[in-house]
Amino acid sequence: MKTACALATASLVLSGCASNIDNAKGKPSVYEDVSTTGSVGGVGIESQDVVAVTDKMMRDMMANPLLTGRSTPPRIIIDNEYIKNESTSVVNTNMFTDRLRIELNRAANGRMVFVGRHFSDMVQKERDLKRDGAVDGGTIRKTAAQAGADFRLGGRISSLDAIDRNTGTQSRYSQISFEMVDLELGTIVWSGLYEMRKAARDNVVYR
Numbered sequence: 001m002k003t004a005c006a007l008a009t010a011s012l013v014l015s016g017c018a019s020n021i022d023n024a025k026g027k028p029s030v031y032e033d034v035s036t037t038g039s040v041g042g043v044g045i046e047s048q049d050v051v052a053v054t055d056k057m058m059r060d061m062m063a064n065p066l067l068t069g070r071s072t073p074p075r076i077i078i079d080n081e082y083i084k085n086e087s088t089s090v091v092n093t094n095m096f097t098d099r100l101r102i103e104l105n106r107a108a109n110g111r112m113v114f115v116g117r118h119f120s121d122m123v124q125k126e127r128d129l130k131r132d133g134a135v136d137g138g139t140i141r142k143t144a145a146q147a148g149a150d151f152r153l154g155g156r157i158s159s160l161d162a163i164d165r166n167t168g169t170q171s172r173y174s175q176i177s178f179e180m181v182d183l184e185l186g187t188i189v190w191s192g193l194y195e196m197r198k199a200a201r202d203n204v205v206y207r
Helices: 002-019 047-062 094-108 117-131
Strands: 075-077 083-085 151-163 170-182 188-200
Touching: 047 094, 047 170, 047 188, 094 151
Parallel strands: 075 151, 083 151
Antiparallel strands: 151 170, 170 188
């Protein structure tokens, strides 16, 4: 009888403990403000940096009369074709150029015209269909060629790293430069620079 009672008591204790164990396979996702430092962060380029850089560059470009003060809006190409990542940070440069182009297009409200050179294959396929008579001419217009551009964005991401071997603390100075180039003369009509330095015991993996 005593053995049966002991077994019953042990069973109740174990079941009580088991009910306190979190057996969930994962935790629910938490949305974070992309313009602030998230719960996971290191010394690399992160979402808040992309937002800060593109916002600053957009304001600088909008204040440049060579870009926004012309009677005929200039045609501009903003893509990552000539953006070089020479830093130790793993970063998709499309995040910079896509956000900058979209935010500029919204803010310029017709004072700049953006050429989608990264969509040129798509445009050419449709033009060929129209010229071959496979489809009609659409409702806009017919042009001899695709749009040429007046200016194009170029730039570079660079970095300088240091590490304290005693503490494992890593420091990274990052420099992001963008420049708008005149596609006839090769002159630079606008330049923008953004720099930052971060320090951490970095064990974050960027992908």
